[in-house]
Structures are given as structure tokens and as C-alpha cells.
Amino acid sequence: MEQVVVVGGGPVGLWLAAELGLGGVPVTVLETRTERDPHSKALTIHPRTLEVLAFRGVVDRFLAEGMRIPNGHFGGLDDRMDFRVLDTDFPFTLALPQVRTEELLEEHAVERGARILRGHRVTGLRQDADSVALRVTGPDGPYELTAAYVVGCDGTRSAVREAAGIDFPGTPDTTWGWLADVVLDDPPPSLISISGANGGLMAVPMPGGVHRFVGGSSYTERPGELTLDEVRATVTAIAGTDFGLRDPRWLSRFGNATRQAERYRDGRVLLAGDAAHMHFPAGGVGLNVGVQDATNLGWKLAATALGTAPDGLLDSYHDERHPVGADLLLSTRAQTALMNAATPEVLALRALLSGCIATVPEFSRTLAERLSGLAVAYRPGDHPLVGTRAPDLRVAGTSLFTLLRTGKHVPLDFTGEPAEHAGWEDVRGALIRPDGHVAWASGKTATATH
Numbered sequence: 001m002e003q004v005v006v007v008g009g010g011p012v013g014l015w016l017a018a019e020l021g022l023g024g025v026p027v028t029v030l031e032t033r034t035e036r037d038p039h040s041k042a043l044t045i046h047p048r049t050l051e052v053l054a055f056r057g058v059v060d061r062f063l064a065e066g067m068r069i070p071n072g073h074f075g076g077l078d079d080r081m082d083f084r085v086l087d088t089d090f091p092f093t094l095a096l097p098q099v100r101t102e103e104l105l106e107e108h109a110v111e112r113g114a115r116i117l118r119g120h121r122v123t124g125l126r127q128d129a130d131s132v133a134l135r136v137t138g139p140d141g142p143y144e145l146t147a148a149y150v151v152g153c154d155g156t157r158s159a160v161r162e163a164a165g166i167d168f169p170g171t172p173d174t175t176w177g178w179l180a181d182v183v184l185d186d187p188p189p190s191l192i193s194i195s196g197a198n199g200g201l202m203a204v205p206m207p208g209g210v211h212r213f214v215g216g217s218s219y220t221e222r223p224g225e226l227t228l229d230e231v232r233a234t235v236t237a238i239a240g241t242d243f244g245l246r247d248p249r250w251l252s253r254f255g256n257a258t259r260q261a262e263r264y265r266d267g268r269v270l271l272a273g274d275a276a277h278m279h280f281p282a283g284g285v286g287l288n289v290g291v292q293d294a295t296n297l298g299w300k301l302a303a304t305a306l307g308t309a310p311d312g313l314l315d316s317y318h319d320e321r322h323p324v325g326a327d328l329l330l331s332t333r334a335q336t337a338l339m340n341a342a343t344p345e346v347l348a349l350r351a352l353l354s355g356c357i358a359t360v361p362e363f364s365r366t367l368a369e370r371l372s373g374l375a376v377a378y379r380p381g382d383h384p385l386v387g388t389r390a391p392d393l394r395v396a397g398t399s400l401f402t403l404l405r406t407g408k409h410v411p412l413d414f415t416g417e418p419a420e421h422a423g424w425e426d427v428r429g430a431l432i433r434p435d436g437h438v439a440w441a442s443g444k445t446a447t448a449t450h
Contacts, residue, residue, distance in 0.1 A: 001131060002028050002147035003305050007122050007160050009033070011042070011098065012273030012290035013153035014105040014114075019298025021112025022056070022407035023434075025305045028145075029109070030136060032154075034119040039181075039250045040097035043204065043212065044284030046072075047083065048373030048389065050090035052295050055392075055404035055436055059090075061104050066096035067205070073193055074367050075282060075338030076200045076216075077350055079358040080193070081368040087422065088374060089392055097206060098287065125150065125163040125269070132268045148305055151270045151297070153290075156259075158275035164266045170259025170278065170329075175340045176223060177280065178253050180213045180231045185244025187211055194238055195350060200339055201238040210249055216340035226251040256280040256336045260325050264293075264318040272297055277325040282335035283371050289328050292373060293321050299407060299434035320378045331370065383441040385423070390432050393419055400432060407434050414443075 004020055006013045009031030017027040045053075045062060053059035070092045071080040084091045106116065117138070124135040132150040136143055152160025161168060192203045201215045213235060217223070231251065232242045259278040264271050273290030297317045303309035338350055357364045369375035378387040393400040395412055403410045410432040412419075419427055428443040 002026070002145065004028075004149045004151065004301065005030060005132075005134060005145060005147040006151045006153055007134075008153035008155060008158075008273075008275070009102075009106070009116055009118065010153065010155070010273070011101055011105055011287050012294050013151075014102065014109045014116075015291050016151060016153060016272060016294035016298055017114035017116075018056070018105070018109040018112040019294055019407070020302050020305075021109065021114055023299055023302025023306070025302045027109075027114045028147075029114055029116045030120040030122060030134075030145075031116065031118045032121040036099060036102055038099055039252070040099045040206075041281070042098040042101070042284065042287040043095050043206070044288070045094040045096060045101070046285060046288045046372045047086060047088045047090045047092070048376070049288045049291050050094060051088060051389075051392070051401070051436065052291060054089070055401035056108075056407075057402075057405045058104070058108050061107075062094060062096060062101070065100060065207075066094035068092040069095055069191065072283065072368060072371055073202070074353070074357070074371065075335035075350070076193055076195060076202060077338065077354040077357060078193060078195060079354040081357055081364045081371070083368055083372065085361070085365055086368060086372060086374060087391060088372075093284070093372075095204060095206070100207075101287070122154070122159045122163070125160065127164075127268050129267075147268075149268050149270065149301060151272060151301070152275040153271075153273050153294070155274045156278040158271065160269060161261060161271055161275050164269040166266050166269075166271065167262040168259045168278075169262060171257065173222065173255030173257045174220065175217065175336065176219050176253050176255050177214065177216050177340065178226050178231070178234075178251075179215075180226070180228075180245070180251050181206065181210050181249040182213065182228075182231070182245040183209060183247040183249075184211050185246065186241070187243055192239075195347075196238065197342055197347070198237040199234070199342055201235060203243075211243075211245075213245075216336075218340070218342065222255070223253060226253050254281060256333075256340070258329050258333055260322070260329055264322055265315065270297065270301070270314075270317065276321075277328060279329050279332040280336045282332045282339060285328060285332075285371060285373075288373055289324065292324070292376070295435045296321050302407075324376055327370075378437060381440065383427075383438075383443070385427065385430070385438045385441040388438055390430070390436055390438050391421055391424075393421055393424065395419075401436075404432065404434065404436060409433060409439065
């Protein structure tokens, strides 16, 4: 019997496999596709995800290939949030195509001992008090695989979620966005974001001489396939030029269906990433929240599988991450309203909020902290730092993130030398969880910073 089977070999499943391997648990990953999808749905790695990669010692692999963008957008507003003011060593988003992100994550997962099987599709499951039996169709036909625990990281149409009978309530598509990966003969000098009466448009440079255009639409019924002629006409109407776009690599539409799994755990079956939450891809946060789901779950599931977890530890995964998913849905719904309607009222709202980002630093920073994942905090404790994410504190000639590479709790003692970080000056001791959040802290109750 397998200890843990992860269903889905995308970014979330691969990162979870690596986290479980770090915790000493063998993992088998089942992926339906025989080959990696060449189209990159996700491009953006946010600051908190970069921190997660850093405290596992692999961030340099990503930084070496991605493009650093020192700001971010909310709902495609004209004024962008300045990420350089954020309390992190990674005050930027990193633009890196998902296909490359997956390659790097797979390398890391295999280094941690993960076994990855491609062309294996889960068709059903049953569970009892001791195990989960998966029905799988592989290259050699159907078979059954038994595991102590199964985690569905298999996307919005999750076979695991459906087979486990976990409800996925929410709202259907009511509007649609579009994206086009194309070559430009006359590209803009940098990233662009334009909005007006004809709609909104963003363009981001990608590796290989390709640009990605992303925009909303006024369709209220599902439109047909996106064509290059439609992209050219839309871009021209909004930007006044088509930038010489040609040679489409990928044209796609996406809807705003918004759903969240009723529970992230059902007995020995758990969900993470898009299997747990579905939303309009505003702000490029989906991959990031999924990876952070896996970071929260990995050490808890490893301890549970090895029999060393305290009572209730695995249940805390739902308790802590379900509210984060709900906040994600709230944010993306709000951004959808700003991006996909061009009525006078929405244009006025856009102008108002954009002006606030430009002129009210606290407002801009708050939005940036939420979008970047740095503001995520779990249940509070006796000290205001408990539950918050710990920055990369310098301790005893090294750093917290270096110490977290073991995947274990890290005790910190500041009685001899105070922490030189805002909000931590009066802390005398702390215990940092394997996912980088504060489990316990002592000292004066200074105001926490995220």
C-alpha cells in the first residue's frame, strides 16, 4: 500500500510531492496527461511563493529564468501597486511560463524521491477507516491502487473531488475573458495596461519573442472560439494599434465561474489548488494560492502519515486554508467586475480606485500584501505574531529561511541578540512552523507586520 498518492502532476501536485518527500513520506503522483501541456495558463509567481521556494532552497532556479516585475495590478486598473514597499526579500512578481515552472518543480519533486506516473487517469475511489482505493486507467489498462491518503490536485474538474462526493458550490460563468500568445512586429517598450470605453487590455512579454495579451469582454453568453481576427480588432479598438500581431501560439477564452470545495478534507481524501477553488484568473494568483495550500498541507500530512502528528493537526489544513480560498474568491470576483464591464459607473469606480492606489500608500500596500500572499495569517494566539508569516530573520549567523530547508519546526532565541526586524524587536523567543508561519512567540506584544 502506498502512503500518499497525489492525483495531478501540475504545479500544486508537484510541490506537494516535494514537501511530503522532505517530510520523509514516499509519494506517487498520477498525472492524466502523457506529456506536459505546452500552453502556460499561469505566468505569475508572487512574492510569498518566492519566499516559499526560498525556504526550501530552490528559488534561485526560478529567479535565473523569470522576469522581475516590481509592481502588480488590481482588476487591470491603470495605476499599479508598488511591490517595492513590501516587507520581503522578493519585492516583485516573477513572470515565468507555467510550462517552465512545472519543469523546475518536477526536478525538485524527483530530487525529493517522488515517483511520477504519466498517462494514469483516476476514474473513481472508495475509502474506509484505514485506506483509500483508487480506480485508475493506465497505459496498460485499468488497475487499482491503494493508499493511506489521497490528495486531489487535479484541477477544477477534479475526479478525486467528484468521486469523494465533496460539494463544489458557487456560481457559473456569466462573463468571459480572453488571452492570446502572439508574436509582435512592433511590440510596446514594456508591459502595458490600458482601459477605456472600448474595454481593458494588458500585454506582457514572454520568453521566446512572444507577448501575451489578456482582456475582458462584454459577452453574457458563451462565445465561440477565439480567432486572430477578433484579437486584432479588439487590440486595435483599445490600443489604437495591433502592434503587428501575428503567428498565434495560443488563443483561448476563460470564464468567471467561481466555486469552492465545501471541505478540503473528507476522511483520508484531501484537496488542494484548483481542485479546491475555482475563479476568474485575475491578478495571476491561482497557482500561488495552490502552492501555498500544498505548503500548509505537506508537513501536516507527512506527520499524520508517519504517526507523529498531534490530534487535529490534519483537520487544521481545512480550518486554515478554506478562509484563504474564500478571500481569493472575494478578490477575483471584485476584479472581474472591474475588468469585464465598461459602463460609465464601472469606469468611474475604476478611476476612483486607481486614484487611491496612486495617492494613498496605505491602500496600495494593503492591496499588494493581500495579492502577494504576504498578508495571510492563521488563527491568532497569545502574541500578535502568532499565525502570521515570518520574514527571513537573521539569526545566529544564518537566516530563518536557510533553517527552514529541513522542513521542520525552527525554534528561535532572541534573548542574547534582539531580532532586527520591524515588529520583532521585543520578541524573546519564537517557534516557526515548517510552512514559515509563527506557531508561538514570547515577549512584549508589539504590533505585528506581515
